[in-house]
Amino acid sequence: SDNLFQQRFELRIRKLGHQLRPRLLPSTYTLIVDAMCACLVYDWERAIRQSKFNMLGGMMFEKDVRFVQLCLEQEAGGVLRAKFAKLVQMARVVAEPAEAVSVAGVDKDVRALLANRVDVVQPK
Numbered sequence: 001s002d003n004l005f006q007q008r009f010e011l012r013i014r015k016l017g018h019q020l021r022p023r024l025l026p027s028t029y030t031l032i033v034d035a036m037c038a039c040l041v042y043d044w045e046r047a048i049r050q051s052k053f054n055m056l057g058g059m060m061f062e063k064d065v066r067f068v069q070l071c072l073e074q075e076a077g078g079v080l081r082a083k084f085a086k087l088v089q090m091a092r093v094v095a096e097p098a099e100a101v102s103v104a105g106v107d108k109d110v111r112a113l114l115a116n117r118v119d120v121v122q123p124k
Contacts, residue, residue, distance in 0.1 A: 003063075003064070003067075005064060006064065006067050007111070009067075009068060009071065010067075010071055012076055013071055014075070017029075017075050018063045020032065021069060023045075026077075029076075030034075030076050030077065030078065032054055033072060033075055033076040034076065034080075034083070037072055037076075037080050037083045037084070038073070039055065040068070041083055041084060041086070041087050044065070044087055045086065045087055046091065048061065048087075048090055048091075048094065048113070048116075049112065049116070050116075051116060052118055053094060053116060053117060053118065054114050054117065054118050054119045054121055055095065055096070055097055056115070057094075058091070058094030058095035058096070058117070061091050061094060061095070062088075062091035062092060062094070062095040065084065065087055065088055065091045066088070066091075069081070069084045069088070090113060093110055093113050093114070094116075094117065
């Protein structure tokens with residue numbers, strides 16, 4: 001991957017796993033990765049609600065979310081889809097092309113996300 005964030009994240013998470021895994025029971029290590037996921041997802045959800053971005057930024061965010069999910073699933077040895085479900089949904093919304101986005105008829109959470117898109121025209 002040519003994405004510097006992804007390269008660094010993968011390198012550091014593998015290094016952390018390499019250091020912790022031999023010292024912990026498998027169930028304890030899985031709990032640690034689970035807790036790490038919960039913290040990461042919470043911070044990213046909060047950050048995406050507070051950030052301004054365009055479709056390209058949304059697409060990069062969606063790509064990073066999917067990469068981190070995959071990387072942590074490989075590290076934990078299990079599926080973390082449930083922990084990432086809301087974040088993946090948010091990433092999908094912010095990555096939609098502006099022409100495909102319709103603010104009418106969507107719930108307030110989606111509308112709030114779309115309000116942060118600089119390339120989506122909000123109805124008056």
